[in-house]
Amino acid sequence: MQVTINGKQYDFDKGTTVLKACSEIGLDIPTLCNDERLVPSGSCRLCQVEIEGWGKLHTACTTQVREGMVIHTHSDRVIKARQDLLDMLISNHPLECLTCEKSGACKLQDYCYEYGITEGTYRWEMSKPYFDDTNPFYTFDARKCILCGLCVRVCDELQGTNAIGFENRGFDTQVATPFGEGLENSTCVSCGNCVSVCPVGALEPKSKKKFRHWETRTVRTTCSYCGVGCQMDLKIKGNEIVEVQPAFDAHNEGLLCVKGKFSYNFLSHPDRLKKPMVRKDGVLVETGWDEALDVITSKMKEVKKEFGSDAFAGLTSARCTNEDNYMFQKLFRSTLGTNNVDHCARL
Amino acid sequence: MTNSIQEIKNADTIFIIGSNTSENHPVIAAIMKQAKRAGAKMIVADPRRIEMAEYADVFLQLKPGTNIALLNGLMHVIIEKGLQDENYIKERTENYEELKELVKGYTPERVSEICGVDPEYIIKAAEIYGEAPKAGIYYTMGITQHTTGTHAVMSISNLALLCGNVGVESAGVNPLRGQNNVQGACDMGGLPADLPGYQKVFKPEVLDKFQDSWGSKLSNKVGLTITEMFKAIEEDQVKFLYIMGENPMVSDPDTNHVEHVLDHVDFLVVQDIFLTETASMADVVLPAAAFAEKDGTFTNTERRIQRVRRAVEAPGEAKADWMILMDIMNRMGDETRYSHPARIMAEIVSLTPSYGGVSYKRLEKESLQWPVPNENHPGTKYLHKAAIARGRGLFMPAEHVASAEITNDEYPLILTTGRILYHYHTMTMTGREEGLNKLAPHSYVEINETTANKLGIEDGDMVKLYSRRGEVQTTALVTDIIDDGVVFMPFHYSEGKANILTNSAIDEIAKIPELKVAAVRIEKA
Incomplete structure (x- = not known):
């Protein structure tokens, strides 16, 4: 499909979203809610672009390219709209970047920087504070949540756990567990796949x-x-x-x-374990590598001489690397001369 | 796995048997749930109503130790309804008549009696599997850890061949492997009859090749399996035992016996990252580097060879396992030095045809699924594509045989064991994670409400379990996810250790112990 983006002509496959098309030609379109693994939701609206003849702005993630489309991704109108959106988001977001763990990896921080938003201009009551630290591995801070929905969608569409969802409507919307019982009492399996996609500091690993x-x-x-x-x-x-x-x-x-x-x-x-240990008078005591390996190899020589190769047996490890395992069986087969090598494949 | 993880997404039917997928392979379970959401059908067979059962179109809650009867029953119905793939059977398999004859006797009614599953469900499951253009079977130790484990795997293979599901994308016979590199440890010759790449030690041409490369004289005598090693130690045949990164004191059946063996062996070396229950019995303990402290490769359950990279320094004087082993070999007179695991891989590649195209250079940019015979080969997404590897797929019909240990008046309950999401194997690593210990703090036994009621046991009570091998004390978890007469224990914990109770009776072919069925008695402690 022939499409014009910012004055240049490109060809894309049918079904390609405008967002994907832009990324294919190396154009960076801001988005807080897009994830290629998920059904597009268009919820953050930051990716909106201007399409000639289409009237209002359209979210690039939910719009597919059409023949002859003429798209502007960074026109004054688009930039102004994105600035307004970021202004609204940051007006309801605690400016705690100095202490926020996410600082430096926060997409909201990055976009505010890119679009020149220094503070929120909307003065109203902030969202109701809610902090859930009942999960041993991560915390949820509702004040920092921008309601992009990535966590809810990943938990549902990819992980299939559905531990969290949206509660209430409009400005009171919050990501929550059923009946407000908290993460500890939810069906959450602590996979952290929500934490991995949170674009801001709302979901943070402990x-x-x-x-x-x-x-x-x-x-x-x-x-x-x-x-x-x-x-x-x-x-x-x-x-x-x-x-x-x-x-x-x-x-x-x-x-x-x-x-x-x-x-x-x-x-x-x-x-x-930080040092080799050798049993002396019935007790394991720390020692250096030289002594530990000497004890082993002199015993190896003694056993081989007295009882032959098949008096050795070794359990290699399904936890170690291929190279470790290769060396282990080589030690037994080549150096000690026995095939008495096995491991816990059956356990 | 004959097939790949990503292929699950396009399967028409997913048949999970003897695998608690969402707890043991959580990411594969997530992909299965995605497939279900996209329209795939799902059959789950397990003695417990595990999480995956909630997603199933049919859930078959079978009695532990009756897998073969169930699989034969499914094949009986498939053949009766004419759902088998006649063309595939004709062109790609052999010995079909014998299978047909054997499964004739496994009517849904008879199977229902053996397995304790409603005949209607058996018929429905058979229809779902038989009618699917692409159906994948996914299994783990629930199939293999039985004295009939090998025959159960063969029965799975029979079912897959019957419906033309081997050598087909998004189908296949797929064991989900439990340890990060259990596939690789097997591939690398960590087995008593196999040199790297499953090349047999008793084949003269194989032995010649390795002798030439290693410059040493090799034995052509098949070695001992774990179980046989333990016996040989007791009989004073084996004097020197070297254990690397394993903890049989917790993982192996019949702990009291394992302890006796490790106590008895003349000299024990243990190489690990912590002073495990096994390491504390050693004569010499060697400190090893953990996965994030060394370079190397792991091979996953779908035969994918992937890099492991050194990210941090090992603590104290701990060293990578390969380095320790090289030092010992050098001290024993083999002068070969390797400057980096990449050099070891180069040697592996030169001797192992299925790894023939692997190099660290390629692994920097891609992961490779074996067989990857040469450096231009892209790797193999699913096996048996053009033809079954041995020529024709061989049906290996197997009869149902009862487990080694059956219940009686003294031990009236069946104990089955497994893993849980929040711990890993013997807890050497996960037992040191605060958060995991908070979520799964201690050992427990799942008991059906009815069983518990009969015994006067309530949820949270301390109970004692007895088997012919020993006794353990643990906490009762009364639940309806398990049937009356069957109890389940996670085997991770060293306090309240399930493997004190389990049976070390083995499958004669694979030598795998029957960890999934033991007869026990429970009393309130």
Whole structure:
């Protein structure tokens, strides 16, 4: 389909939304409620564009391209409309960016900066404060919520849990659990898939460590729990993981579970083994690598000499890497000369 | 899995059997729910009314240990109604007549008696599976952890072949694997008969290839499985046991026996990230780096090889497992050094045809599903596409056989075990997460209201469970998601440990223990 965007002609497939078309040609259209995995809702209205001959402005996420369409994404009229929307949002949003954990990764903050909104000009009563910290892994601060609906839609359309929904109407609308019983008493399974998509600081992980997003670096890896192998990005400050975000461009499509998303603190737990240990007089005592490996290899030589290769047996690990497992069976087969290698595949 | 996770979205029918998907593979469960929402039909068979049952078109609440009878019953109805794929059977399978003959005896009425499932439901489930153009079967340990586990897997394969669901997109036979790299550990030769890539140790040409590469003399004698190792330790045949990243003191059946074995072995080395119940019995404990502290690869349940990347430093002197193993090999006279896991992968690739096209360079940009025979191959989304790998799909009919341990007056209840969402395996990691402990603080046993009432047990009571192997004390959770006469315990906890009770009787083919059926008695503590 031939479409003109900001004076240039492009060709798009039928069924492409205007938002998708813009992103395909590298145009950055602001949006707070769009998620390609979900049915478009058009609720934040920030992505609205001007289409010649169509009268009022239209949300790009809910409009499909049509033959001959002439679109303006950054006309004065569009910019003014977006500024008005951001003004309304920020008028009902606590300006706590100094202390807000989301600062630096907040889309509302970014768009206000981009569109030059410094403060809200609407002076009225703010939304009713409501803070739910009953879930062990994340908090919900209704004051910061912009009602984009991403959390509700992800919980419903992708996770299928339906723990949260919208309550009340108009200005009193809030994201809530049924009967106001709080997250603790809801059907929430703490997957955190809502937290991962919240564009502002309304849904925040309970982090053990204080950090600013700009202080972190990101490492893509594979989750170490079940066999689904979800891809995720570890956010690291110094030598510690401070947050986990699911990968959106992998087979888990931006989803994780409670273990993948939140359960990484075991890594820095004080109980971690830090030194080799050798049993002396019936008690395990810490020692250096040299001594520990000497004890092992001298025992290996002794057993091999006295009882032969099949006196060795080894359990390798479904928790370790392919390379670790390869080395383990190579040690047993090649160095020790036995095929007595197995692991807990059956458990 | 013969097929891929993303293919679930386009399945016409999803048949979940012996898998508590939403608790054990939550992200796969989410994708299944998405498929259901988009119009797929769902059949769930499980002894407990698990969350996925709420989404099912038919829920078959079968008695533990009766999977084969149920699967045969489904095939009986499918054949009776003519829903089998005759063309597929003719062109791509063999031994159909024998299957047809065997399932003749499994009428819905007879199966209903064995499984405790309404015959109407069996018929409805058979229709839903049989009528679907693309139906995928998804299973886990509820199928395999029985003395008849291998035959139950064969029965699943029979059902899939009968309706032409193998080698087809969004269908297939799909075991959902429980541990992050259990697929990879098998692929890498962590099995007593298999060198990397399932190349058999007893084949001379295989042995020659590895001997040439490794420059050592290898044994062509099939090694011992875990269960056999334990027996060999008791008989003083095995003197030296090396356990890396495993905790059999919690994960294996019949804990008292495991403890005896680990106590008895002459020398025990344990390599782990914490001082586990097993590590605390060792002669030498070696501190290992965890997943975020090392480079490497994991292979997931859909055969997808993916990178693991070092993100933080390991604590203290802890080292990556491969490094520790290399140091030991070097001290034992094998001089081979690897500068990085990428070098180890290069060696794996050179010896393992199914990993032939894998390299760290490619894995930087993509993940690869094996078989990936060469560097230009894109990997394999689903298996048996052009033809069944062995030529023709072989029907392997199997009769229902009762579990090794059946209930009697002394032990009148069936105990079945499993995992829960908030913990992982032996809790080495999750047991140290405050939030998870808050949500799932302690061991419990699920008891049906009627059973509880008969025994005078109320929700929250402390109860004692006895089996032929031992006793445990735990908390009663009275519920209607489980049938009268069946109880369920999560096996994670070391206090109130389910595996003190479980039976170590094994499937003779796969050597898998019958963790899903044990006879027990419950009393108020």
